[in-house]
Amino acid sequence: QVQLVESGGGLAQAGDSLRLSCAASGLTFSSYTMGWFRQAPGKEREFVAAIRWSGGSPVYADSVKGRFTISRDNAKNTVYLQMNSLKPEDTAVYYCAAGMAFNDIRVGTPQIWGQGTQVTVSS
Numbered sequence: 001q002v003q004l005v006e007s008g009g010g011l012a013q014a015g016d017s018l019r020l021s022c023a024a025s026g027l028t029f030s031s032y033t034m035g036w037f038r039q040a041p042g043k044e045r046e047f048v049a050a051i052r053w054s055g056g057s058p059v060y061a062d063s064v065k066g067r068f069t070i071s072r073d074n075a076k077n078t079v080y081l082q083m084n085s086l087k088p089e090d091t092a093v094y095y096c097a098a099g100m101a102f103n104d105i106r107v108g109t110p111q112i113w114g115q116g117t118q119v120t121v122s123s
Contacts, residue, residue, distance in 0.1 A: 001025070001026045002025070002027050003024070003025045003026055004022050004023070004024050004096045004097070004098060004112055004113065004114035005022065005114060005115070006020060006094065006114045006117040007021050007023070007117060008117065009119045010118075010119070011120050012086050012120070012122070013121070014122065014123050015085060016086050017082070017084045017086065018119060019082050020080065020081040020094055020096075020119075021079075021080055022079045022096030023078050024078070024079070024098065025077065027098065027112065029074060029098075030074040031053055032098040032100060033098070033104065033105045034070075034072055034079040034105070035049060035050040035051070035096070035097045035098075035105035035110060036050075036070060036079075036094060036095065036097070037094070037108065038093065039092055039093050040089075043092075045095065047061055047105075047106065047108055048060070048061050048064055048081070048094070049061065049064065049068055049070040049081060050102065050106055051072050052102055053074075055074075058070045058071075059106065063089075064083075064090075067084050068082065068083050068084070069082040070082075083119070086119075086121045087121060088122065088123045089121075090121050091121050092119060093116040093117065093119075094116060094117050096114035097110035097112060097113050097114065098112040099111055
């Protein structure tokens with residue numbers, strides 16, 4: 001069974017840091033581009049970050065560039081999102097996703113989605 005399971009969400013105050021993890025199973029993890037998306041209440045899901053199978057050349061949304069870092073450990077089948085300097089506008093459900101091609105993630109059409117983890121940032 002192919003599965004992506006996110007963890008690490010929770011409550012934070014503005015300026016705090018959180019690290020999200022996404023554990024993959026049932027797929028050849030190292031073959032996939034991995035990404036993070038988020039959906040705030042009343043808004044559409046949006047791209048946050050993506051990382052290629054090799055771990056090189058990550059890409060970020062402008063809204064998180066310089067604050068968030070995506071990384072992966074292919075030995076652990078896990079992708080991470082380190083979120084620093086959190087802002088109230090980062091409040092959203094964060095989703096992990098896997099795509100066979102980098103563009104699958106970049107345009108928001110990955111083959112596999114996680115169930116999401118809530119991040120709430122208070123001011």
